Amino acid sequence: MQGFKLTTELFFGSQAINHLEGLTYRNVLIVTDGFLESSGMVAKMAQHLPAGARYQTYSDVKPDPSQELVDAGVAVVERVQPDMVIAFGGGSCIDATKAILYFAHEHGMDKPYFLAIPTTAGTGSEVTNFAVITRGENKVVLIDDFLAPDGALLEADFTKTVPAKITADTGLDVLTHAIEAYVSNAATPFTDALAVKAASIVFEDLPVVYRDGLAMRSRARMIEASCSAGIAFTNAGLGINHSLAHALGGRFHVAHGRLNAILLPYVMRFHMSEPKYREPYDRLAHDLGMADADELLARVIELRECLGVENALSDLPQFEPAAFEAELSGIAEAAQHDRCTPSNPRAVSKQDLVNIAR
Ligand code: NAD
Numbered sequence: 001m002q003g004f005k006l007t008t009e010l011f012f013g014s015q016a017i018n019h020l021e022g023l024t025y026r027n028v029l030i031v032t033d034g035f036l037e038s039s040g041m042v043a044k045m046a047q048h049l050p051a052g053a054r055y056q057t058y059s060d061v062k063p064d065p066s067q068e069l070v071d072a073g074v075a076v077v078e079r080v081q082p083d084m085v086i087a088f089g090g091g092s093c094i095d096a097t098k099a100i101l102y103f104a105h106e107h108g109m110d111k112p113y114f115l116a117i118p119t120t121a122g123t124g125s126e127v128t129n130f131a132v133i134t135r136g137e138n139k140v141v142l143i144d145d146f147l148a149p150d151g152a153l154l155e156a157d158f159t160k161t162v163p164a165k166i167t168a169d170t171g172l173d174v175l176t177h178a179i180e181a182y183v184s185n186a187a188t189p190f191t192d193a194l195a196v197k198a199a200s201i202v203f204e205d206l207p208v209v210y211r212d213g214l215a216m217r218s219r220a221r222m223i224e225a226s227c228s229a230g231i232a233f234t235n236a237g238l239g240i241n242h243s244l245a246h247a248l249g250g251r252f253h254v255a256h257g258r259l260n261a262i263l264l265p266y267v268m269r270f271h272m273s274e275p276k277y278r279e280p281y282d283r284l285a286h287d288l289g290m291a292d293a294d295e296l297l298a299r300v301i302e303l304r305e306c307l308g309v310e311n312a313l314s315d316l317p318q319f320e321p322a323a324f325e326a327e328l329s330g331i332a333e334a335a336q337h338d339r340c341t342p343s344n345p346r347a348v349s350k351q352d353l354v355n356i357a358r
Contacts, residue, residue: 122170124230
């Protein structure tokens, strides 16, 4: 038996932000990062809170949130006892909020209403039951329906300040979610439809917003694509592209989307080398109006190049060959045990993962 679940209510379209004004919550905690607070974006969003509502912020979130900043956030949420928590930011802020509420609940606190407002078009975390937390050198994936926000508010206006490089990284994260969800061994016709829609938007609109961050129609389409891909993968799971990105990201601190983008063609080639595992890539290519899996692979590489993404891990400025080789066995082992690996279409050995990373 298969199923399809979306526990998060979506608010989107023109002036979606006005949804906030109609809410009845009065004691609000906003979890965000230092940039979003100091740039005035938090205050701009908070203007739309209902009349009479007061808010406090926890703005210590950093990219790839650590367990320590989550623990500090648990203390804040327990002190504030909010009736609504808003995660305002990229995947790091949304994941940190998920984990904060999860661990506060473990301590006995009731879950307040949880609204996610993404400010990047990338992770889809606003609708997923995943959270990625960094513990030491490992990125740990939590998967639990408790983590899924109650509401997700998609407002493209909040993404227009994302710099070109982060636009590229996060947009290619969307593509990786769509492709991994489509070829996953838990894919369904429903997740396929969302994955195809998301991938087709990325091919069309990501180069546009990369060149012109104020191209608002494409920004709006990208935030929809990010959310669609999120709904696809929270139901279908991901695969070894993400498992390797988590293992590498915990050790080398490269943006998650960039790691996914660098790995993607190598993971695709690994799967496409066997006819049985090539088949879903051929199907996805047809659904996207392309000839076959080879054309899809060529289009992925072309898109990556046009967005200035490195061809291989060794092209990254922070790459150190000796450190990489020393870590490789640990990376492959962490990837093998990552919670994204069970839904990968093809069984992988530790050596396969070493070869792909290398
Ligand atoms: P991020 O949240 O780490 O943000 C990256 C940078 O972009 C930060 O410096 C942030 O301040 C900045 N930023 C965010 N919004 C901005 C805006 N509107 N204008 C200008 N700058 C802005 O990046 P991300 O890619 O959104 O999230 C990555 C994290 O999400 C990783 O930890 C990854 O593992 C995780 N992730 C989670 C899921 C999930 O389902 N939970 C899925 C994929 C990835």
